[in-house]
Amino acid sequence: MSIIKVAVDAMGGDKGHKVVVKGAIKAAKANPVKIILVGHEKKLQNALRKHKYDGDMIEIVGASEEITMHESPKQGIEAKPDASIVVAAKLVGEGKADALVSAGSTGSVVLSAARFIPRISDVRRTAIATVYPTLNELERNDYLSLMLDVGANVHCSAEELAQFAIMGSAYVGDVRGIPDPKVALLNIGEESSKGGEKMQEAYRLLQNTDSINFVGNIEGKDILRGISDVIITEGFVGNIVIKTLEGAAKTIGKLGKLAFKARISWRFGLVMLRKGIAILKEVTDYSEYGGAPLLGFEKMVIIAHGRSNQKAISNAIKLAGKCVRDDVCGQISKNIKSFERTPGREYERMAFERSAKDK
C-alpha cells in the first residue's frame, strides 16, 4: 500500500498558516503520512523554510485565495475557485489525497466537501460529529462520547438518523477502539413512544439495525454522564445542545471571574473551580482529540477547531491518517449497504414515507 496522503487546508484557522505549518511538521515527524499543504505558495515556503522536516513527507499545492471565517461559505466557494479549502477538497475528490483536514469555517468545509468529494453510495446525508467529554460512567479508556449530527443538516428523516448511527458507530469503533459501541437516540423521554412519529420510527429502525448496538433513548440530563458512546440527533437539536453546553461552561468561567473580583477569600476556590469544570470547558476544546469528523463521504474529512493550535492540527492529521489506514469510510459503506438491504426495510420505508406525507 502506498503512503497515506492528507490534504491540509493551510489557510484555514484563526491562528494563521504558520501554526498550521508547524502542526503539519509535527504530524509528519510522528506519523506515517504524507502531508499536502494547500495555500499561498510563497507564504507556505517561507514558513516551512524555518523548520527542519523531511521534504518527501510534506509538499505544497498552491491556492491563491482563501475563505475567511466571516464570509458566507456559499458565496465564498462560488467567488473563489482557487480558495485553499476548494483546492484541497478537489485534490481529495480527484484521488490525489486520501483525507482532508481543515480548521476553516465549518460551512466552507462542509460545502467544499459536498461539492468535490463523492458521498458514499446509499448515504442520504452527511453529518458532522462532535466529540465531547463525559463523566465516563461506562468506564471506557477515555471519557469521550460522540454526538451527531450537530449541524450539517437542519432536519432529517428517521432513516437518516439510523444512517447517522451506523456512521457514528463505525467511526467510534475504530478511533476509540470500542468493539461494540453503545448508541443512543436523543429524545424527550426513555420510552420508545416518546418524541412524536419520526422519533418512534427512528427508534424502531435503530432497534433493527444489525451493525449497531442500540441502547435506547437518552434524555438531555444524561448527555454528560457518558452512558452511551454515540448520541444520535438531528442537526437543529444537536447544534443547540452542543452550544448550550458550551454556554454553560462559559457561564461558570464567568462566575469564577466575578468571584475572583469580588472576594479575596474566593480565590482558593477558583483554582478548584477551574479543575472541576474542565470537563465542560473541553466541550469546545478540540486540541486533544483532533477535530470533528464529517461523516458520509468516500474520503475522510476532519474539521479542526478554528482556534486550533499546532498540537490540535497535528492531532487532526494523525486522526485523519488513522481513519484512512483502518478504512473507516469502507466500514461505513459496508454497513450502510447492509442496512439498506435488510429484509423488511422496503416496507418500513414505504410506510414511513406515507406517514410523513400524511402529516
Add this chain to the structure above:
Amino acid sequence: MSIIKVAVDAMGGDKGHKVVVKGAIKAAKANPVKIILVGHEKKLQNALRKHKYDGDMIEIVGASEEITMHESPKQGIEAKPDASIVVAAKLVGEGKADALVSAGSTGSVVLSAARFIPRISDVRRTAIATVYPTLNELERNDYLSLMLDVGANVHCSAEELAQFAIMGSAYVGDVRGIPDPKVALLNIGEESSKGGEKMQEAYRLLQNTDSINFVGNIEGKDILRGISDVIITEGFVGNIVIKTLEGAAKTIGKLGKLAFKARISWRFGLVMLRKGIAILKEVTDYSEYGGAPLLGFEKMVIIAHGRSNQKAISNAIKLAGKCVRDDVCGQISKNIKSFERTPGREYERMAFERSAKDK
C-alpha cells in the same frame, strides 16, 4: 371583586400532603387568597388541625384518589375520576376556583387542565414555561428568564411559536414587572435565514407581532447570558435544552463530590464551587419562584416542582394569586386576538400552510 380562590392539588408532590398543607397555611397568612385544598378529606383535616389558621381562608374539597409520579398520566386520569388533580382541575374549569396549583406529575397536570379547563379562544396550543436563572446581562431586578415550550407539545408550527411568544411576554411582563420584555427565538444561528423554513417563518411572524418586543434569534451558547427575557422554542427542543442544563448542573455537583473525596486541599474550593454553580443548580429549583406556568388556559395553572417544600408551595400559590389579580390570562387573550386579526396574517398563513404541504 370577590376574593381570589386557588385550588391546590394537596396530594401531588413527592413530599406528601402535610408539606402542601403547611405551604397553604403559609400562603394564606401572607396573601389575600382563599385556598381550596383538594385531596383525602380526613388526612387533610388531620394535617390542618395541627396548625393555627384562618378557617375562612382555607377549605377542603374531598378527592379519594391520587395519581402518582410513576403512573401513566393518561391512564391515571381515565381510571381515577376522583383523583385530586382531576377534582381540582374541575373546580377551576367550573369557575369554583380562579387558579390551579399542583406539584403532581407534569403530565397529569397538563392532561387534567386540557380536559377540564377551557383554552383561551384562538390559542392553538398551550405551553409549559420554565423560569431559569441567568447571568442577567440585561441587568433586570432579578436574574430570571422564561423558556417555553419545554414539553407540553413535541412539535408545533411557526404560528404556534408566535403565540407562545405572546403568552410568555404577557406572563413575564406581569410577574417580573418588565414593561416590554425582550423575546428571542432559539435557533442555530442569529441570521433570520437560519433553521429551515419553519424557523424563518416564525422569525417573520415574530417580527410583525405588535404585542411583543422581538429581538431576533438566540443560539444555545447565549441561553444563560440573560440577553432576553423570554426564549421561544418547540417542546422537543425546549425539553432537551432544559434537561441538558439540569444534567450540566448535576455533573458539576458530582465532580465537586469526587474532588471532595480525592483531596483535602480541594475542600476550600468546594464551598466556592457550590456558590459558583448555584446559578446552574437552580435550573431545577423552583422553590424561589413558585413554579412553571402552563399558559394558554382561561385560568392560571402553576406546576410546582415535584420536590416542592412548603416555601415552594406557598410561593406557587402566591404566584397564582398575583396572576389572577393582574388578569394575566385576560391580557394573553387580548393579545392573541389582536395577533390573529393583524392585517396580512391571512395571506401569510395561507402561504405558510401551502409551503408546509409542499415539503
